[in-house]
Amino acid sequence: MGGRKRGAHTPSAQAACPAPGLIACATAAAAATDGVDGGSSPTAATGDGRAHGLAQWPMPQTTPHHQPCPGARTGFVFICPGRFEAQRGYPCAAGTGANLARVLLQLHQRDPLRFPSPQRADYVITNAWARVEYPALTRRSVPTLEEVLEAANLQRLAHELAGLHWVVACGVQAHAAVRALHAHGLLRAAIACERHLSQRSINGIRDAADTATRLARWCDGVLAQFGA
Incomplete structure (x- = not known):
């Protein structure tokens, strides 16, 4: 997402997060970890998965925060759209999108039931917050947890995730939103909560030598939470 975002987590921070007390818990998790740099440099902003034979992508209904996919069973929730998403008109652009394209290849190979395609067009992709955020525009990169957990925002997100069987939440604000939906019976999908896919966040995985x-470790965490 555009700009520097805070929303990565450590496994220990996530494990301590029950559904109640979402704001306080997610705030602690965010404070305990480095931020995610979803902005990506212009040179890294070209490999976001657009060139995978997706002639009809983005779909006409796609917006900077939401990529619908009628009939999809799996979706991804990120934090919020940023500068690159606003420029391109679809969610999860630039370096974050490039990493999404890479993990989809692995997830599809390892768990084709939940991830039936290596192409991002075959999934719902949305954000915990619909508004574009980046410092030059809004003087910040991410929404507050209080904003994400507002009733109207959660209703919007529940509508965008309706009918899904599996949801992967990426970043602390996304974790808080999907857990709140789950706790209130507004989301029946199984959920997996992992760190954001920006390169800054991925670089925070310390037990690996390269991207x-x-x-691959990120994919391990997702699949383990789904019991795959």
Whole structure:
């Protein structure tokens, strides 16, 4: 997402987060970890998965915060759209999108039931917050947890995730939003909560030597939460 975002987590911070007390818990998790740099440099902003034979992508209904996919069973929730998403008109652009394309290849290979395609067009992709945020525009990169957990925002997110069987939440604000929906019976999908896919966040996976190995670890965490 555009700009520097805070929303990565450590496994220990996430494990301590029950559904009640979401704001306080997620705030602690965010404070305990480095931020995610979803802005990506212009040179990294070209490999976001657009060139995978997706002639009809983005779909006409796509907006900077939401990529619908009628009939999809799996979706991804990120934090909020930023500068690159606003420029391109679809969610999860630039470096974050490039890492999404990479993990989809692995997830599809390892768990084709939940991830039936390696192409991002075959999934719902949305954000915990619909408004574009980046410092030059809004003087910040992410929404507050209080904003994300507002009733109207959660209703919007529940509508965008309706009918899904599996949801992957990426970043602390996304974790808080999907857990709140789950706790209130507004989301029936199984959920997996992992760190944001920006390169800054992925670089925070310390037990790996390079990006490919770090992304494989990220996939390990998602699949383990789904029991795959």
